[in-house]
Amino acid sequence: MLIGTACTLLSAAGLGIAFVVARRRRYALALRTAAVALLPVGLAMTGVVRFVLNMTFNPLAWAGFGVLGLAVLLFLSGRLAEGRGKDRGAGARAAAEPAAGTPRSLPGGGRRGAGAADADDFSDIEAILKKHGI
Structure with a gap:
């Protein structure tokens, strides 16, 4: 009776x-x-409010919520562990292969080492310095 009155008000x-x-x-x-204002009266008329109030003070219901929470936690931790296992396998494969941005050969078909590339860079710099008389 009190629940219906409170919901009506x-x-x-x-x-x-x-x-x-x-x-x-x-x-x-x-x-x-x-x-939104009609929701409390509708819930009181269907008996949902009485059900929720009875469940709120029931320790067995709260234990059930605890078990449900534990189940969700276990499920999510299993998914997390599964995802990390896949990431480690992909990381090991990526470390074994050369990087995607690293060119394996030059367009002309010849291969140049890192020393040759550095020498070309320095020759350009030397040419600029000679042009300015330094």
Whole structure:
């Protein structure tokens, strides 16, 4: 009885707020407010509120929520462990292969080492310095 009265008063207050919002010509907001305001009465009429209140003070129900939480935690940790195993395998394969951005050969078909590339860079610098008389 008390639950029904409290839910009715809560819904009446929400409908009053929806009416005030509608007078300000904000009809879409007023409709959403009225829809939310009717929820407590609907839940009380279906018996959901009484069910939730009985479940709230039941230790067996809370133990059930604990078991459900443990199950979700175990499931997620299993998925995490599975994902890490795949990442390690991919990392080992990537370390064995050369990097994708590293050219294996030059377009002309010849292979140049790192020393030859550095020598070309320095020859350009030397040419610039000679041009300026340094």
